[in-house]
Amino acid sequence: MTEVSPIVFVVDDDPSVARAIKRLVESVGLQVAQFGSAQQFLHSERPDAPSCLVLDVRLPGISGLDFQRQLAEAGIHIPVIFVTAHGDIPMTVRAMKAGAVEFLTKPFRDQDLLDAVQVALERDRARRQKEAGIATLRDRYESLSAREREVVAMVVCGLLNKQIAAEIGTTENTVKAHRSRAMEKMQAESLADLVKMVERLQTFHEKAS
Amino acid sequence: MISENAAMTGSYDYGEVSRSIVIAVAASYAALDLAGRVTATHGRARAAWLTGGAIAMGIGIWAMHFKGMLAFRLSVSVEYHWPTVLASLSVAILASAVALYATSRQKMGLVDALTGSIIMGGGIAGMHYIGLAAMRLPAITRFSPLLVSLSIFLAVLFSLVALLMAFDLREETRWSAMRRLGSALVMGAAISAMHYTGMAAAAFMPSALPPNLSHAVSISPIGNNGIVIVTLLVLGAAILTSSVDRQAEAEVRQINQGLEHQVTERTAQLEATNEQLRKEIAERERADEALRRSEDRLRLVIDTIPALVWSKFPDGSADFLNHRFREYTGLSAEEGLGEGWLKAIHPEDPASSVADWRAAFAVGKPFEFEARLRRADGEYRWFLFRGEPLRDEVGKIVKWYGTSTDMEDRKQAEWALQEAQAGLSHVTRVTTMGELVGAIAHEVNQPIAAIVTNANFCLRQLASASRNSDKLREAMLEIVNDGTRASAVISRIGALLRKGAPKRVAVDINQIIQEVTILLRNEMARNHVLLRTQLGADLPRVSGDGVLLQQVMINLVMNGIEAMSSIKRGPRELVIKSSRDHNEVSIQVKDSGVGFDPQQAEHIFEPFFTTKPQGIGMGLSISRSIVESHGGRLWAESHPTGALFQFTLPPLNNGAS
Numbered sequence: 104m105t106e107v108s109p110i111v112f113v114v115d116d117d118p119s120v121a122r123a124i125k126r127l128v129e130s131v132g133l134q135v136a137q138f139g140s141a142q143q144f145l146h147s148e149r150p151d152a153p154s155c156l157v158l159d160v161r162l163p164g165i166s167g168l169d170f171q172r173q174l175a176e177a178g179i180h181i182p183v184i185f186v187t188a189h190g191d192i193p194m195t196v197r198a199m200k201a202g203a204v205e206f207l208t209k210p211f212r213d214q215d216l217l218d219a220v221q222v223a224l225e226r227d228r229a230r231r232q233k234e235a236g237i238a239t240l241r242d243r244y245e246s247l248s249a250r251e252r253e254v255v256a257m258v259v260c261g262l263l264n265k266q267i268a269a270e271i272g273t274t275e276n277t278v279k280a281h282r283s284r285a286m287e288k289m290q291a292e293s294l295a296d297l298v299k300m301v302e303r304l305q306t307f308h309e310k311a312s
Numbered sequence: 313m314i315s316e317n318a319a320m321t322g323s324y325d326y327g328e329v330s331r332s333i334v335i336a337v338a339a340s341y342a343a344l345d346l347a348g349r350v351t352a353t354h355g356r357a358r359a360a361w362l363t364g365g366a367i368a369m370g371i372g373i374w375a376m377h378f379k380g381m382l383a384f385r386l387s388v389s390v391e392y393h394w395p396t397v398l399a400s401l402s403v404a405i406l407a408s409a410v411a412l413y414a415t416s417r418q419k420m421g422l423v424d425a426l427t428g429s430i431i432m433g434g435g436i437a438g439m440h441y442i443g444l445a446a447m448r449l450p451a452i453t454r455f456s457p458l459l460v461s462l463s464i465f466l467a468v469l470f471s472l473v474a475l476l477m478a479f480d481l482r483e484e485t486r487w488s489a490m491r492r493l494g495s496a497l498v499m500g501a502a503i504s505a506m507h508y509t510g511m512a513a514a515a516f517m518p519s520a521l522p523p524n525l526s527h528a529v530s531i532s533p534i535g536n537n538g539i540v541i542v543t544l545l546v547l548g549a550a551i552l553t554s555s556v557d558r559q560a561e562a563e564v565r566q567i568n569q570g571l572e573h574q575v576t577e578r579t580a581q582l583e584a585t586n587e588q589l590r591k592e593i594a595e596r597e598r599a600d601e602a603l604r605r606s607e608d609r610l611r612l613v614i615d616t617i618p619a620l621v622w623s624k625f626p627d628g629s630a631d632f633l634n635h636r637f638r639e640y641t642g643l644s645a646e647e648g649l650g651e652g653w654l655k656a657i658h659p660e661d662p663a664s665s666v667a668d669w670r671a672a673f674a675v676g677k678p679f680e681f682e683a684r685l686r687r688a689d690g691e692y693r694w695f696l697f698r699g700e701p702l703r704d705e706v707g708k709i710v711k712w713y714g715t716s717t718d719m720e721d722r723k724q725a726e727w728a729l730q731e732a733q734a735g736l737s738h739v740t741r742v743t744t745m746g747e748l749v750g751a752i753a754h755e756v757n758q759p760i761a762a763i764v765t766n767a768n769f770c771l772r773q774l775a776s777a778s779r780n781s782d783k784l785r786e787a788m789l790e791i792v793n794d795g796t797r798a799s800a801v802i803s804r805i806g807a808l809l810r811k812g813a814p815k816r817v818a819v820d821i822n823q824i825i826q827e828v829t830i831l832l833r834n835e836m837a838r839n840h841v842l843l844r845t846q847l848g849a850d851l852p853r854v855s856g857d858g859v860l861l862q863q864v865m866i867n868l869v870m871n872g873i874e875a876m877s878s879i880k881r882g883p884r885e886l887v888i889k890s891s892r893d894h895n896e897v898s899i900q901v902k903d904s905g906v907g908f909d910p911q912q913a914e915h916i917f918e919p920f921f922t923t924k925p926q927g928i929g930m931g932l933s934i935s936r937s938i939v940e941s942h943g944g945r946l947w948a949e950s951h952p953t954g955a956l957f958q959f960t961l962p963p964l965n966n967g968a969s
Contacts, residue, residue: 119790123765130772161754
């Protein structure tokens with residue numbers, strides 16, 4: 104898989120701060136996109152690449168903390184690094200609880216920000232990979248016929264071919280055929296592999312629902 | 313055979329004629345009377361009346377007729393063949409019977425009337441001519457056919473008239489005797505006319521033959537009068553009987569009616585009485601029911617009233633505590649009575665000792681105050697105590713009755729409301745401070761953050777082998793710009809603080825003090841602070857901004873309240889005093905707290921100096937600058953009995969002069 108170049112989004116209503124952050128982050132070779140408000144960020148075209156968001160807490164219109172929640176509700180899973188000129192402990196706690204990578208108080212140490220950006224990008228990269236994996240798995244699973252899915256569900260539960268045949272009212276040979284076809288479609292190398300795949304799909308779906 | 317051709321001339325004895333007419337009238341009257349009787353009776357009585365009436369009436373008619381004949385005087389002696397006379401009488405009686413029968417029926421149609429009248433008229437005529445035939449005289453009787461016909465016609469006609477009259481008049485009650493008498497006169501006259509017409513129809517021719525006098529009698533004057541008398545007696549008797557009978561019947565009817573009326577009346581009375589009784593019973597039942605209901609209601613009210621109900625003796629000991637009281641406090645009846653219930657009152661509140669209650673009772677007037685009452689689980693809640701005295705005849709108070717109403721929730725709501733209202737002053741005082749500080753921090757931190765970040769970038773560039781001088785210059789330029797910006801922010805804030813030269817109007821400082829005490833009344837109550845104000849009279853107004861001066865007062869009062877919050881025992885007293893002092897208006901706010909270290913007397917006015925854990929140390933600093941902007945002074949003194957904050961303001965006219 105070829106790695107798409109990551110991008111760092113900076114949302115700060117103070118343009119000089121935003122520029123300074125952009126300059127600093129670019130100096131370590133990362134791509135930076137700068138926005139003056141949350142709305143601007145939302146309405147922008149965002150490349151499909153590992154990314155993170157450096158977000159000012161005090162923003163025009165909506166607070167950074169509320170914006171963080173909105174993003175989560177909209178299903179945008181981007182790691183957030185908060186920067187604020189006037190933060191307090193409850194604010195920090197809230198941000199971190201909501202899944203922020205770091206909460207930095209202005210003026211911050213340059214290395215702290217760069218470290219946080221690296222952590223955030225790494226986290227997003229992992230998430231993307233995982234999501235991509237899941238997506239592949241889901242595609243494969245969706246290529247199964249209804250009967251094959253039924254057989255897979257029973258196989259995963261540990262039922263023997265004979266039992267499955269009795270259960271769905273067919274011959275053992277037919278079950279074997281369904282099973283090998285399903286394994287092939289799912290690209291599972293072993294039964295254990297198949298069980299793991301189904302488990303991943305299930306846990307992902309549970310999280311999503 | 314007839315020797316003399318000329319008829320014998322006869323003359324009439326007018327006395328007899330008039331007597332015959334009297335009889336005719338009497339007979340008519342009797343007939344009318346009897347017709348009524350026959351109609352009014354039934355069965356046997358009717359038959360008897362019909363028979364008796366027919367006889368009486370027949371006799372009457374016959375007597376009239378006979379009398380009329382006797383009135384006719386001839387030159388010869390006349391005798392009468394009595395069997396024929398009797399026959400004529402019986403014909404008269406029969407005719408009368410028919411007439412009575414006809415008139416006494418329920419209905420009389422035209423045919424009935426005509427038939428009746430023909431029979432009756434025929435009867436009468438028959439009687440007349442039979443009577444004539446009874447005459448025994450030495451003469452031949454010749455009849456003029458015209459007059460005979462006329463007489464028969466008249467007889468029928470008068471019979472018809474008589475029948476119709478009788479039929480109309482038979483309703484005894486409706487027609488008076490006078491009316492009946494009038495009709496009888498008409499009828500009598502008619503009968504007489506018919507009779508004399510009939511008489512005129514007969515002419516007597518002298519005859520040589522002697523009359524056949526077998527069974528003949530001559531009528532002597534005595535006999536003649538006897539007939540009249542007997543007839544009148546018979547008619548009189550008939551009329552009398554009829555009248556008596558009618559009277560009796562009327563009386564019976566009247567008595568019956570009277571009885572019926574009485575029965576009806578009595579029944580009505582009884583019913584009325586019954587109804588009255590029923591009503592009374594129902595009323596009593598209702599009253600009983602109402603009483604029962606009212607008792608139930610009262611019990612229910614005492615059981616469920618959302619208040620604690622009590623009564624106390626004038627010495628403050630409890631005499632009665634309702635169920636709710638005991639339930640709330642968890643005290644049993646024995647524990648609560650006497651002075652036991654005082655244990656449930658918060659020891660810091662008035663009303664927590666017998667002495668407090670005696671003092672309240674001693675005033676002798678209804679009272680109300682608030683105090684906290686301990687619930688069974690140990691929580692104290694605010695209650696409104698209200699008491700009302702019960703006096704004996706001489707006005708001495710024997711008992712106090714009262715309620716205690718839970719007002720904790722209301723009090724909380726009130727405080728919340730007051731707090732919300734006071735938000736303008738107290739709450740915003742703090743928050744605006746916080747916001748101001750936050751704003752300053754944010755405004756200054758933004759450029760500083762940019763400076764630091766850019767400076768770090770520069771350092772990184774300098775350390776890097778591939779340094780880009782363009783980018784370095786650019787970043788350094790930004791550093792300069794942001795440094796300038798930070799400085800501008802600072803000077804802007806300074807300007808902001810100096811800005812808004814307060815408006816100057818005439819301000820009554822006492823009014824401001826009162827507004828502030830109202831605003832903070834609940835704050836003081838909640839902290840159990842007793843407020844005393846000593847406001848000087850006739851204070852000159854000061855020139856100033858009411859809102860800012862109010863801010864100063866709130867600051868000082870809140871400081872006082874907070875300074876006393878740590879006092880566990882002893883009074884929490886806040887005194888606000890305004891006075892005129894050396895041509896200045898002086899305001900003092902003194903608390904009974906721990907005071908402060910006298911060496912800090914000036915530090916406390918410095919910005920960000922605070923002794924309070926939550927304080928930001930701006931209140932007194934701002935207050936001092938407000939007072940000084942009004943041309944006054946603000947300072948503090950610490951006394952062993954607490955802290956004293958005092959400020960002065962120049963009066964309004966100072967500036968003017």
